[in-house]
Amino acid sequence: MIVAMGKRWEVNNVGHPGQTAQRGRPQAPADTGKATLAEHAYEILQNDLLAGQFRPGEKLRPQALQDRYGVGISPIREALMLLSCDGLVANEGQRGFRVAEMSRDDLLDIVDTRKKIETELLADAIKHGDEDWGAEISAAFYKLVHTPLPAPDDIEAGHRWELAHRRFHFALLAAARSNWLRRIDEQLVRHSERYRRIRIVDPQSQAALARDIVIEHQDLMDAVLKRETERACELLRAHIDETAQIVSKLFD
Numbered sequence: 652m653i654v655a656m657g658k659r660w661e662v663n664n665v666g667h668p669g670q671t672a673q674r675g676r677p678q679a680p681a682d683t684g685k686a687t688l689a690e691h692a693y694e695i696l697q698n699d700l701l702a703g704q705f706r707p708g709e710k711l712r713p714q715a716l717q718d719r720y721g722v723g724i725s726p727i728r729e730a731l732m733l734l735s736c737d738g739l740v741a742n743e744g745q746r747g748f749r750v751a752e753m754s755r756d757d758l759l760d761i762v763d764t765r766k767k768i769e770t771e772l773l774a775d776a777i778k779h780g781d782e783d784w785g786a787e788i789s790a791a792f793y794k795l796v797h798t799p800l801p802a803p804d805d806i807e808a809g810h811r812w813e814l815a816h817r818r819f820h821f822a823l824l825a826a827a828r829s830n831w832l833r834r835i836d837e838q839l840v841r842h843s844e845r846y847r848r849i850r851i852v853d854p855q856s857q858a859a860l861a862r863d864i865v866i867e868h869q870d871l872m873d874a875v876l877k878r879e880t881e882r883a884c885e886l887l888r889a890h891i892d893e894t895a896q897i898v899s900k901l902f903d
Contacts, residue, residue: 713728813847
């Protein structure tokens, strides 16, 4: 049984100034404009959704979220609408908002779609990538393997690790020419993070995950930089599949 436990294509670790809100979360500064407040609310709520801080299907009450994050009702509502467009939140009209459900079928659908899109993007990136592209991949790999896996209850460390992991995978595909495919993949990756976080905080898979992070990503990077397209795509499919196979068993 599953129990609750990433913004855009350019991955940055966004800092939020101001006083800390409940449970150490950052509050939005009082002098920011409405658009900035809504973006802030979107960012912090999305991070908590991806980290599993809300149970699948849990009711998201704007007033409770206002108290939790120290952000006004209007920015909270706007953030919820945006997250419903992303598929991380279910908009039930007059009944309000709930956290999107999670299931084995949803996970496998995400994985199958990612494999189709990302292998096409990767092949195109290998064909058109230049030296700067290769250098960014190497830098992202270095950052990933030097970012510690988080403890199960360390939300901020989990967010840092996901950023490093996301940066590496997006770096692999950055030279691909289709902006639309990258945008679609970006959304799929964020949904994947909800499921991958389950594996990250599972003590039984921590040791294997720590080993796989280095070996699998090193092999994938080497194949990409050598422009071995067929092998790189095969490794990418296997890499995406592995987490899905492990996490799907937890739905039994």
